Amino acid sequence: QAAEHSQAVVIGTGYGAAVTALRLGAAGVPTVMLEMGQSWTKPGEDGTIFSDMLTPDRRSTWFKDRTEMPLASFLWMDVANRDIEPYAGVLDRVHHGDMSVYVGRGVGGGSLVNGAMAVTPKRWYFEEILPEVNADEMYGRFFPLANSMLGTNHIDPEWFERSRSYQFARVSRAAAEKAGYKTNFVPSVYDFEYMRREEDELVPRSALAAEVIYGNNHGKRSLDKSYLAAALGTGNVTIETLSEVRDIAQQQDGSYALSVKRIDEFGNVLGIRQLTTQHLFLGAGSLGSTELLVRARDTGKLPNLGEAIGQGWGNNGNVMLGRANLPQDLVGPLESGMPAMGIDNWDDPANPVFAEIAPVPAGLETWASLYLAITRNPERGSFRYDPGADRAVLQWREEQGQPSIDAAKQLFDRINSVNGTSYRYDLFGDARAFENRFTYHPLGGLVLGEATDLYGRVKGYDNLYVTDGSLIPGSTGVNPFVTITALAERNIAKVLAEDIPKNT
């Protein structure tokens, strides 16, 4: 069977991929996007597209027979997880020894399952992690462009103070401020106006109905509603779903040949499709894009790829923890699934921590305050190709997470001692207070300026580009999708100006 050809192919449909496809499409370049997950547009039998966190069904999870929640237990009981039928669900937890990585699967990638926190990094820290990127241009042009395209909005502070669904955040704020820490509102791509109407019971509930990590049925401006809708609107972009790119090779004429595994939503293999392209953009996320290039290098399909491929991976210093609230500090049964506030100690050189005040949307009083702390952990992992499994395996040891625990512990020990509170030891399946065996923020693997040039062009090959979180060297100091989006905008502007012929 002859291979089909497209001038440009974008692998994945997450942040980097969506930006790239829109800009290619708008410039008149015919572009095919290949996404291994489904398009989340069809309601299930219950009339909703996604299942919630309290009653997850097969739609929640990517091919597993039991859900794998980040909070493994409550009062040490296995109450959070459910047996399910293996299916092309929306959230995957990819296991790599001591580290597992949560990723979104479907048209929109991580935007389908994330907490919508749209945070621009501190400029001084951005300049430190990517010193060769022009920060004036990023902060003057590309961060504002990314936020406006993503639909970032801000909570009304007056509503926050009286909202029932943010009592949990006010309780955490009071405890942090008593210990001398500063808190900030966090911008979001969840529509706060919609949320307000949810609380007033004027519209169907989503953030207030325990919907987050398995998708939101309402209120969230995920990429399918922003960048991808605009990309499809150009008329030059098509999206192929349930299509996983397995192999990339270069042909004699310099174009790229892709093998694409096509499945149905139950995992039956429908066939392997061959596709060729002039310009290939990798937007399969830190794990996905890195695996594709590590495999291509180590199986000899792209032999010019260098040693920097698969290096510089980090978990953005993620560590999760809970505190036990005092008996009188009730947060109530209603918690918005969307975080709106963080404890911001990032400017403290001795102990930089940015801790998102996270909800526990259990529908009952939990006496728990939960946090996802972002810390400045210098440890990095790398990927090794395992020929038996045909997989790129992350090399990361549990002790590499210790600097994150130490940093979070210093901040929260102080909050606990000033408030007379303690940690929760019942949330992570055993008796640990700090959980960093998983991350929501995989970054790196194909680092900008090392595996690629300063615009994401892969070293050793022409017309091969990286667009996603794998470009960022392991840390952004805040939740990463705004940084990924802005960097992708910057890179594709350069590539369109210099690499893609105008007459297409």
Ligand code: FDA
């Ligand atoms: P992303 O991972 O979004 O997309 C990659 C896509 O490629 C996926 O759709 C995947 O299925 C597809 N793919 C992979 N391999 C493929 C292959 N071989 N062939 C075809 N397709 C392939 N960030 C933030 O800023 N604020 C927040 O509040 C949160 N909260 C949060 C919660 C949870 C539960 C998670 C899991 C993550 C977050 N994040 C977050 C992180 C954020 O979602 C993440 O950083 C971005 O989605 C990463 O964007 P990328 O463009 O790198 O890829």
